[in-house]
Amino acid sequence: QSALTQPASVSGSPGQSITISCTGTSSDVGGFNYVSWYQQHPGNAPKLILYEVTNRPSGVSNRFSGSKSGNTASLTISRLQAEDEGDYYCISYRSSSTLWVFGGGTKLTVL
Amino acid sequence: QVQLQESGPGLVKPSQTLSLTCTVSGGSLSTGDCCWSWIRQPAGKGLEWIGRIYTSGITDYNPSLKSRVTISVDTSKNQFSLRLTSVTAADTAVYFCARERTSSTWYPPNWFDPWGQGTLVTVSS
Numbered sequence: 125q126s127a128l129t130q131p132a133s134v135s136g137s138p139g140q141s142i143t144i145s146c147t148g149t150s151s152d153v154g155g156f157n158y159v160s161w162y163q164q165h166p167g168n169a170p171k172l173i174l175y176e177v178t179n180r181p182s183g184v185s186n187r188f189s190g191s192k193s194g195n196t197a198s199l200t201i202s203r204l205q206a207e208d209e210g211d212y213y214c215i216s217y218r219s220s221s222t223l224w225v226f227g228g229g230t231k232l233t234v235l
Numbered sequence: 236q237v238q239l240q241e242s243g244p245g246l247v248k249p250s251q252t253l254s255l256t257c258t259v260s261g262g263s264l265s266t267g268d269c270c271w272s273w274i275r276q277p278a279g280k281g282l283e284w285i286g287r288i289y290t291s292g293i294t295d296y297n298p299s300l301k302s303r304v305t306i307s308v309d310t311s312k313n314q315f316s317l318r319l320t321s322v323t324a325a326d327t328a329v330y331f332c333a334r335e336r337t338s339s340t341w342y343p344p345n346w347f348d349p350w351g352q353g354t355l356v357t358v359s360s
Contacts, residue, residue, distance in 0.1 A: 158342070171350075172349075217344075221295075
């Protein structure tokens with residue numbers, strides 16, 4: 125069981141928007157703006173798409189956006205494209221000896 | 236730009252020691268941000284942080300693995316390494332190395348980028 129809770133799967137049609145949630149506690153997601161999101165395609169390494177809740181690395185599409193409310197962070201992908209299909213993980217810094225906590229991952233299917 | 240590459244045996248026998256190396260290219264392991272981490276992912280499952288090392292040699296480990304893990308660094312070779320002892324089938328996973336990043340020295344490292352491509356290690360006799 126992962127420390128951060130994500131839905132196992134979400135789906136959407138091309139052009140639509142979807143949101144993936146990531147729920148933790150006040151010791152991680154809720155306590156800091158230190159949530160990052162990663163996209164992983166089968167057989168590949170995770171790729172950073174958002175850091176510090178809302179920041180996009182250079183080269184990442186502005187269709188990806190992030191937010192946070194309380195102990196829940198969210199990733200929104202707008203104008204869905206077929207290439208967005210894959211697994212998405214959230215990761216948060218945690219103020220304990222664990223240091224890092226991970227979500228279980230969400231499989232995005234583009235219908 | 237910095238790139239990471241894992242290397243090591245793909246098959247380890249139960250009770251033996253898993254050893255992997257991560258080679259950093261395109262930049263020096265010794266400069267810049269804090270830390271270098273190992274993360275693993277069992278097939279079809281989520282990610283698990285194993286531990287990290289500062290270029291000074293200071294380490295932090297996941298408490299659930301701490302008794303079996305050693306991470307070391309060789310700055311002359313621009314490499315850092317993972318040793319996991321007394322492995323079982325539960326340690327079968329893709330192992331990634333990654334750099335920890337932060338936007339300010341006032342903040343702790345709070346994201347991973349880049350990651351290595353990952354290497355599959357199977358524990359089996």
